[in-house]
Amino acid sequence: MSIILKIEHLSHRYSSSWAVRDLNIEIGQTGIVGLLGSNGAGKSTTMNIICGVLNQTEGKVTVNGFDIREQPEEAKKDIGFLPQTPPLYTDFTIDEYLHYTANLRAMDKTKIKAAVEEVKEKTGIGHFSSRLIKNLSGGYRQRVGIAQALIHKPKLVVLDEPTNGLDPNQLIEARKMIREIAQEHAVLLSSHILSEIRLLCKDVIMIEAGRMVFSDSMDAFDNYLSPSSLLVTLENMPAESALLAIKGVNRVEMLTGKQVRIYFEPGLVINERIVEASLQNNWRLMEISADKTLLDDTFKQLSIQSAN
């Protein structure tokens, strides 16, 4: 994997308390990496440092091989940033604003017009080119924020909670757009919502209280948080005592006449035992699935545990 972002032993302290502690991260050229963490975990601090908005207390960040502190101009050529609050000038039209940001990026003057047209197309805002930003909806403002992050075709695009506060329709559009962006750029995206990260990201880095607690693929993350309950549908539902008699089952919760949530000792694989018991007793097993609905709760617990 060729590396676009490398973070080594990154730590940051605001006055006396540490917001980020010894982070080590590597990100490749394309795809979406999720930065997951509860409020105050250190996501924005990390992103602000990566993008050169904040100087770290300790450690090193390189983007496309350039140290963000030592060679900020070179590094920033390859960084597009959408901060948590997009830096929009609301009295500008979309066109004025995008020309302005392109100039700020010191882009070649002859290339600006085409670049503005291209990002408007990518973010679906072309039909509002001469509308004042203050007259746009929240969803469209967010698109303008993303457009300014892409204007100079950076290799790395950093999006701080880009889907926060969007309504369900805007969410679908925003996710689609982010997936498209990730085909050409490396995207680092933060969220405190596990289901959002699961929907969008191939890989996930979880930080809590400034420390990295997990970094791997989304599939590995689901195993890491593997639920210790199953949803089981049985045509002939037995008495609770019969289910509790299966080795490893420690609690059952009847959901409907045909569906039950079965809790088991963490780390055990008990699917086969349930299938076997069903066959022996003619319970007529219709469905058995991992209880993903509980994952968000597990995540909350995990966040609380690691913050202490």
Ligand SMILES: Nc1ncnc2c1ncn2[C@@H]1O[C@H](COP(=O)(O)OP(=O)(O)OP(=O)(O)O)[C@@H](O)[C@H]1O
């Ligand atoms: N300018 C600041 N001065 C002092 N402390 C700060 C400052 N900014 C953030 N912090 C603290 O640093 C820690 C990490 O904050 P940060 O904003 O990076 O977290 P986050 O994961 O982005 O959370 P959120 O999603 O709520 O923004 C928190 O404890 C926060 O209170």
